[in-house]
Amino acid sequence: MKLIDGKKIANEIKEEIALEVQKIKEKGGKTPHLAAVIVGHDGASETYVGHKEKACAQVGFNSTVLRFEDNITEEQMLQEVNKLNNNPDIDGFILQLPLPKHISEQKIIEAIDPKKDVDGFHPINLGRMVIGLPAYVSATPAGIMELFKRYEIETSGKDVVVIGRSNIVGKPMTILLGQKANPGNATVTMAHSRTKNLKEVVAKADIIIAALGVAEFLTADMVKEGATIIDVGITRVKSDKTKSGWKLLGDVKFDEVSEKCEYITPVPGGVGPMTIVSLMLNTLKAAKGEIYPKE
Amino acid sequence: MKLIDGKKIANEIKEEIALEVQKIKEKGGKTPHLAAVIVGHDGASETYVGHKEKACAQVGFNSTVLRFEDNITEEQMLQEVNKLNNNPDIDGFILQLPLPKHISEQKIIEAIDPKKDVDGFHPINLGRMVIGLPAYVSATPAGIMELFKRYEIETSGKDVVVIGRSNIVGKPMTILLGQKANPGNATVTMAHSRTKNLKEVVAKADIIIAALGVAEFLTADMVKEGATIIDVGITRVKSDKTKSGWKLLGDVKFDEVSEKCEYITPVPGGVGPMTIVSLMLNTLKAAKGEIYPKE
Numbered sequence: 001m002k003l004i005d006g007k008k009i010a011n012e013i014k015e016e017i018a019l020e021v022q023k024i025k026e027k028g029g030k031t032p033h034l035a036a037v038i039v040g041h042d043g044a045s046e047t048y049v050g051h052k053e054k055a056c057a058q059v060g061f062n063s064t065v066l067r068f069e070d071n072i073t074e075e076q077m078l079q080e081v082n083k084l085n086n087n088p089d090i091d092g093f094i095l096q097l098p099l100p101k102h103i104s105e106q107k108i109i110e111a112i113d114p115k116k117d118v119d120g121f122h123p124i125n126l127g128r129m130v131i132g133l134p135a136y137v138s139a140t141p142a143g144i145m146e147l148f149k150r151y152e153i154e155t156s157g158k159d160v161v162v163i164g165r166s167n168i169v170g171k172p173m174t175i176l177l178g179q180k181a182n183p184g185n186a187t188v189t190m191a192h193s194r195t196k197n198l199k200e201v202v203a204k205a206d207i208i209i210a211a212l213g214v215a216e217f218l219t220a221d222m223v224k225e226g227a228t229i230i231d232v233g234i235t236r237v238k239s240d241k242t243k244s245g246w247k248l249l250g251d252v253k254f255d256e257v258s259e260k261c262e263y264i265t266p267v268p269g270g271v272g273p274m275t276i277v278s279l280m281l282n283t284l285k286a287a288k289g290e291i292y293p294k295e
Numbered sequence: 296m297k298l299i300d301g302k303k304i305a306n307e308i309k310e311e312i313a314l315e316v317q318k319i320k321e322k323g324g325k326t327p328h329l330a331a332v333i334v335g336h337d338g339a340s341e342t343y344v345g346h347k348e349k350a351c352a353q354v355g356f357n358s359t360v361l362r363f364e365d366n367i368t369e370e371q372m373l374q375e376v377n378k379l380n381n382n383p384d385i386d387g388f389i390l391q392l393p394l395p396k397h398i399s400e401q402k403i404i405e406a407i408d409p410k411k412d413v414d415g416f417h418p419i420n421l422g423r424m425v426i427g428l429p430a431y432v433s434a435t436p437a438g439i440m441e442l443f444k445r446y447e448i449e450t451s452g453k454d455v456v457v458i459g460r461s462n463i464v465g466k467p468m469t470i471l472l473g474q475k476a477n478p479g480n481a482t483v484t485m486a487h488s489r490t491k492n493l494k495e496v497v498a499k500a501d502i503i504i505a506a507l508g509v510a511e512f513l514t515a516d517m518v519k520e521g522a523t524i525i526d527v528g529i530t531r532v533k534s535d536k537t538k539s540g541w542k543l544l545g546d547v548k549f550d551e552v553s554e555k556c557e558y559i560t561p562v563p564g565g566v567g568p569m570t571i572v573s574l575m576l577n578t579l580k581a582a583k584g585e586i587y588p589k590e
Binding site: 156194196 | 417419423470473487490496
């Protein structure tokens, strides 16, 4: 069994980005700038935004966090998005979800200028990705593709099962791994809550992407000998063995599955760190006008 | 074996549309209007556009065909698209592909106002479809979904194999059948030219969507007893048994496969007529502002 060390790879990529940012600055270029919008005081959202700010600092980006109270109206949110769209210093920005219920997330997402949509949530970025055009790909699938690349894990012709069909993980993952590209060219099956015989479907997979959000769902009896396992799940459960009183569990029962597989991502330290670094990569692309040429 | 009679269903839908158009006109509403742009003198393109014009006439739509010579420039094409975008009488329009090589199809497609993109080729429509938002879905997948609906073929929990990964059939079909919807909720595998063990993959499918474009590729030994077969392929081959000297073949070896399966679409008369009728349905939706509200 080989561990896919997402934390290590993420750190390597951060160093690469930092080096590139340094060069941009040396040439008198503009410092890449990511903004995050956070509404209300959700603890998890605060934590995620904090991680993103920290990553920006590590790679030498400027970052701005815009905080709004829960009572902000949809109209005001749209105005704020518009300001970010029109602010030439901001290369990309993200909305930390969820938003309060009186605001349509979809409406706000669609108001983001696709050129600055570094989360890849705007339908036009999703559509461009499906067609195979340059696009911001959402952070988790992009991070997983980067792991395949860096570990030189062959995906062409492999049977992949993606468990989960969310708009930000399962569906893009299915499309990306099935694309005519490298990584890609896999025979991908998208499984989900309505899949009958899930065990049977998964057991034939060369590569399993577990993204259903059920702690330790994937057990050794569901996994083929020598398979590659990518664990996207993060569930926080109480624990009397950690200082914080909590521990993180993935969708994979790591101890038993790791004994059977060739490659596996741990939780934490696998896909998670890659997600944040993907956002940094997207922001760098935005700053360089790589996806959409700068006007 | 039950034949899925696409021609019959298409005619029923055309009658339904005609009735609705009649009602719109009786109420003093605007007649739905589809435009088609054709460049050069490709025989197949002429035939397709001819079929679309005829269908428009049958359902009571106005139709306009804009013909341009092969030497039209990209810039002129963009201007023509822009005129159509801004013409309030045109509800939707299509570009008959292929375009001459000196014109970027993707650039022209992206210039189409998504509200008038009744072919569903614009990335924003594809992206909205992936997210599950109202969108123009490209005609072939939309037509197949309609066949599942009208024949009440259960897709939920079924193992579906889509053979082919084109942007206008394979990929949207994979997403649509995997969506949380009815039809939908299937466990979908997208297979393609790089799929190893294709025979094995296909043989376990409850439903096969054959869209690879290889005449009579799917043979009886690849099909499970009682499967449902949707044949998207159309290949024209020489024949001394027809008046025209040509006949159309699907991707499925009909004679032998039909004996094993529960449902099957013939070629011609299966998916083909549904494709055109889907375009008519999309145009009606455009006229009614069903996908994007009219301003």
